[in-house]
Amino acid sequence: MAEDTFLADDLLRQLMSVGEVDLLVGVSSHNAADKLGEAVQAIERCFQQFFVRQRVVIVNIDGGDKEPPQDDPAASPVANPAQTAETIVPRQGITSLRTINRVTANYSAPPSPGTALRTLLAAADLLRARACAVVAPATCSLTPDSIAKLLRPAYQDKFDFVAPLYSRHKFQGLLARNLVYPMCRAVFGAAIRELYTDEWGFSGRLAASCLNQNVWHEEAIQTRPEAWMALSAISSNFRCCQTFLGEKPPAARGPATDIVEVLRQTVGTLFWCLETRPSLWLDAEPSPSVTTFGPDHELTTERSDLDPHRIFAMFRTGVTELEPILSSILHPDTHVEIKNLVAIEEGKFRFKPDLWVRTLYDFAASYHHSVINRSHLVQALAPLYRGMTHSFLLEHSDSSPAEMEASSEMLCSEFELQKPYLRERWKTKVEVTS
C-alpha cells in the first residue's frame, strides 16, 4: 500500500474486514446525503444485475453534511460483513452471490473532491480492486446500467481510464466543447470529450499510479482531480476509453453554474497540468482517437431561454474594463484584434477560431510566465469566453448536430495547427511595456 499512514484507523479496520475485491464504487456524499440512499441502491442493483460473481464494495466518502439525513443507509460506520445484498435491498430476480460490502470513510480534513478521491484510491489500492468507479449522487441521475458502463471497460476490457459521454442540449457544455476538449486534444493528444465530470471509471493499476504521485496538496488537484487523473493516464500510456451514459443531468445551482468558478476549476487545472508536465505535451503528437463504447456524441435541440444580448454586453464591458490586465496577458496583436471585435455590431459579431485559439494559448503562456496572479489571469478569461459563447450561439442558432460536430472538428484542427505558436510563446516571454 502506498499510503499506509494516510487512512484513518477506523477506515483501515473496515477495509481489512472486507479483504480483496474485484470492483469498488466510490460515492462522495458530501452535502448530498439526501440522495445517498438512492445512489447506494442503484449501485447495489448494478452489482446484482451485472456483476453477480464478483467481490464488490461500496465506499462512501463522507466529508460531512450541513443537514445529515435521519436514515442514511450508508452512514452506518460499517458494514457488517455478514450483511448481504438481500438485507439491503429487496430481491429482484437475480441477486449477488457475494456479500456487497459497504464502507464509510469519514475524514476530518476540509471536504474536497481531491481528498475524497485520494481516500478512494488508497482504499482501492489496499483492497486490490481491479476496477473502480466514482459516482456523485448530488449531480447525477444514477442507474445500474450507467454504473456498469463505467466499471465494465476497466474490469473486462482492461482499460485504465473510463470517461463518460453524454447526450446534451446543443448549447450546453460549451466550455467543454470550445475550450477544454479541443485544447486537451491538441496539446496533450487526449481526445476525451468529458474531462471534467462527476463520474468516471478507472483500473486498480491507475489508482496505484496516481496515489503514488506527490500532488495531492495542490489546489488544482483538490478542486478537480478527475482531469488530472485522465491526463496522468494518458501521459503514462495507460489505456483510455469513453462510454456513453445517456442524458447529462442539469447541474444543480451553485458553483457548477458560476462561470468564473467553473473557469477557475477547469481552466485553472488545465493550465496547471500544462505547467507541471511540459515534457508531456511540448513535443507530443496528436494521438489517435480514443475507443468509444456507444455513440461518440449526441445533441438535442430543444428550445432554450439563453440571453445572447446579455452575454455579448458582458463581453464588451469586460474587454473594455479589463484592458490593462488583458494587455499584460495577450500578445499585442491578439489584443488589438480582440479590441477591434468590441466595435463590431452584435448581430455581425464572430469570434474567429484562429483568434480564439491564439487567445487561449496566450493565456496558457502567460499563466506559465506568471505575468499576473494566476487566479486573476483565469478570471480575466471569463469575458472572452462569453464573447466566444455569444459567437457560438449566433453561428449555430439553426445548425444541425452534424454541422455543429463539423464545426467542433474544425476548431480542434485549429488548436492542433497553432500548437507551435503555444510552444513559441511558452519558451519566450513577450515583454509588455505599459
Place this chain on the structure above:
Amino acid sequence: MRQIILQGLEQVYSKLFHMIAEFLPRFLVMLIIVLIGLLVALVLRYILGGVLGLTKLDRVAEQSGASRVLRMAHLPSMSALLSRSIFWVTWLAFLLVGISVLGIPGFQEQISRLFRFLPEVFVAILIMFLGVAIANFLSRTALLAAVNAGHPSARILGWSIRFVIWILAITMTLEELGLARHTVISAFSILFGATMLGLAIAFGLGGQDLARKALERYFGDAKKDREKDKEPQPL
C-alpha cells in the same frame, strides 16, 4: 623686513607640509576604505542577485503588479533594483566612513545623522513597496469581480481601491520618514474623510434607485440565479 617675510613663508610652508603629511595618510586610508567598499558592494550585489534569483522574487513582483509599476517608472526588475540598491547603499556607507577618516570638522556629525536615518529610509521603501503591491492586487481583484458580475463602472471601483491604498501607503511612508508628520496625518484624515462623506452623500441623495438595485442585486439570490440561467451551462 625680508627676514620676516621669509620666516612667515617658512612657517606657512611648514604648516602646509604638516597638514599634507597628516592628510595624505588619511586620504590613502579613505581610498583604501572606498576601494574595499566597492569590492564588498560588488560581492554583495552578486550574492543578493543570486539569492533573489533563487527565491523567484521577480515572479512574485510580477504577480503582485509591483513590476508593472516599476516598468511605468522605467525602472529595472525588482531583483535588479534590490541588487543595485544594496550595492549603492553598501558603497555609500563605506564612502561615508572613508570621508569621516579625513577628520573634516562638522562632517562627522552629519555622517552619523545620515547613518541614523538609513534604517528609516529602508522601512519607508518597504512600506511603499508593500503598499503598491497590495493596492495593485486588491484593485485587480475588485475589478475582475465587478466585471464578471456585470457591474457598471468596474474600473472606477478598481481605481478607487488603488487610490485609497496608495494614499494610505504614502501617508505611512512620509510618517516613517518623519516629514511634516502632523500635516500629513491631518491632510490624510481630511482627504479620506471628505472623500468618504462625499461618496456617501452622493450615493444617498443622487443614487437612491441605484442603491436599492444594488442591494437587491447583492441580497436577491433568486434574481441572481435567474440571470445565471440565461448563460449556457459551461460543463
